[in-house]
Amino acid sequence: MTAAADPVSGVKICGLTEPAGFDACVEHGADWVGFVFFQRSPRFVTPAQAGLLSARTKGGPGRVGLFVQPDEQAIADTLRHVALDVLQVYGVDDQQAHAIAQRFGLPVWLSRPVATRADLPVTTLAQRVLVEPRPPASATRPGGNAQQLDWALLAGWQPDFRWMLAGGLTPQNVATAIGQTGAPAVDTSSGVESAPGIKDGSAIAAFIRNARAALRG
Ligand SMILES: O=C(O)c1ccccc1NCC(=O)[C@H](O)[C@H](O)COP(=O)(O)O
Numbered sequence: 001m002t003a004a005a006d007p008v009s010g011v012k013i014c015g016l017t018e019p020a021g022f023d024a025c026v027e028h029g030a031d032w033v034g035f036v037f038f039q040r041s042p043r044f045v046t047p048a049q050a051g052l053l054s055a056r057t058k059g060g061p062g063r064v065g066l067f068v069q070p071d072e073q074a075i076a077d078t079l080r081h082v083a084l085d086v087l088q089v090y091g092v093d094d095q096q097a098h099a100i101a102q103r104f105g106l107p108v109w110l111s112r113p114v115a116t117r118a119d120l121p122v123t124t125l126a127q128r129v130l131v132e133p134r135p136p137a138s139a140t141r142p143g144g145n146a147q148q149l150d151w152a153l154l155a156g157w158q159p160d161f162r163w164m165l166a167g168g169l170t171p172q173n174v175a176t177a178i179g180q181t182g183a184p185a186v187d188t189s190s191g192v193e194s195a196p197g198i199k200d201g202s203a204i205a206a207f208i209r210n211a212r213a214a215l216r217g
Helices: 019-027 047-054 072-079 094-104 174-181 201-216
Strands: 010-014 032-036 062-068 086-090 108-114 128-133 163-166 185-188 193-195
Touching (some): 010 062, 019 201, 032 047, 047 062, 047 072, 174 201, 185 201
Parallel strands (some): 032 062
């Protein structure tokens, strides 16, 4: 993915597991689709499954791979099956995110769990920061929990790096979320599903339509 193909602003649909969901993202013009390589997720796909989904079309959305506390070998093994454009990482720090980007020559998006305003980063070495709600201690995964961030925490926050808002976004609330936070890019998973891991094509269409209208503002 070139810098031009990794735009500042856009819409990501995460957690694709099946052809119909992937095809809906292509049809409705998602900027990115996400594949979750975390085994304890209902959206887990193997690298080979992600490769098959990705091969359904040439071009289209940027392919984002999600990794939780990854070691480099796991990423390298995944890249043998599916050409990813972006690596989205959880449970690593800024320096580790930078090292991963250097090692693989790919943009790295770093998830930052936010519970209070003090959690908002002021700098980053990552190519983009994913601002997500801090999951409860009882959560079994660090993202994809349909949990909404307190958008008021972001009031007046204007970082000089790329960022994306995630967490509990739906076709119904995404425009308000963008209006209240000024987010230049948005990400959803649970909010466009009919069941965990199964995407709803009409919800994907509505999410992208509503998000784009708000991003154009
Ligand atoms: O979706 C998962 O199961 C998952 C597992 C491990 C790490 C991240 C995961 N998902 C992240 C996302 O789908 C999004 O980046 C984001 O958290 C939005 O999720 P949602 O609140 O479900 O819209």
